[in-house]
Amino acid sequence: xxxxxxxxxxxxxxxxxxxxxxxxxxxxxxxxxxxxxxxxxxxxxxxxxxxxxxxxxxxxxxxxxxxxxxxxxxxxxxxxxxxxxxxxxxxxxxxxxxxxxxxxxxxxxxxxxxxxxxxxxxxxxxxxxxxxxxxxxxxxxxxxxxxxxxxxxxxxxxxxxxxxxxxxxxxxxxxxxxxxxxxxxxxxxxxxxxxxxxxxxxxxxx
Numbered sequence: 001x002x003x004x005x006x007x008x009x010x011x012x013x014x015x016x017x018x019x020x021x022x023x024x025x026x027x028x029x030x031x032x033x034x035x036x037x038x039x040x041x042x043x044x045x046x047x048x049x050x051x052x053x054x055x056x057x058x059x060x061x062x063x064x065x066x067x068x069x070x071x072x073x074x075x076x077x078x079x080x081x082x083x084x085x086x087x088x089x090x091x092x093x094x095x096x097x098x099x100x101x102x103x104x105x106x107x108x109x110x111x112x113x114x115x116x117x118x119x120x121x122x123x124x125x126x127x128x129x130x131x132x133x134x135x136x137x138x139x140x141x142x143x144x145x146x147x148x149x150x151x152x153x154x155x156x157x158x159x160x161x162x163x164x165x166x167x168x169x170x171x172x173x174x175x176x177x178x179x180x181x182x183x184x185x186x187x188x189x190x191x192x193x194x195x196x197x198x199x200x201x202x203x204x205x206x
Contacts, residue, residue: 048132051139055118055146082160085175086168095163103156107149114145 080100083093121138124130157176161169 048136048139051136051143052121055139055142082172082175086164086171088168092163096160099156099159099163103152107152110145110149110152114142114149117142117145 083096088096117138121142124135157172161172164172
């Protein structure tokens with residue numbers, strides 16, 4: 001299946017596959033080589049693959065949620081998707097803007113570090129000299145930063161929840177439960193191409 005995704009078996013004309021996708025396919029093919037017999041080395045390789053997949057998906061999702069894409073569309077009234085959906089008052093919006101700014105200032109260095117680590121990690125795709133132990137350690141380090149980002153994100157939404165009225169708090173739970181970020185990274189997974197807590201601000205929110 002992964003070889004088909006990389007365009008190695010089907011010669012029918014199709015759209016060009018991004019180089020990043022090809023690299024990821026090569027990594028996955030390396031990971032899922034026949035696991036019979038399931039010796040210690042194969043178990044370790046499978047575990048590394050699981051960790052890598054979780055780190056890439058989680059970090060990519062969070063990056064997409066918070067930073068958005070260049071084609072991001074703003075709401076006409078200048079309010080973020082979340083404040084508009086929850087129906088924040090002017091006082092709530094002012095507090096929310098300050099809260100959100102502090103949050104982004106906190107997580108931005110962590111996101112930058114995670115992107116650099118992922119870039120270095122997958123840059124080793126052609127380097128077969130690295131041992132599984134070294135790769136495992138690198139994957140663990142990325143996983144720890146992803147976990148830290150999850151905690152910071154949850155804390156931020158807990159603060160947002162404390163700002164809400166009981167009715168708004170219920171809406172917030174529904175937004176986070178119904179829109180956890182499904183869909184392709186960099187594409188809209190939120191109504192109107194909005195994330196629940198967009199990092200982009202309109203002039204009226206500055």
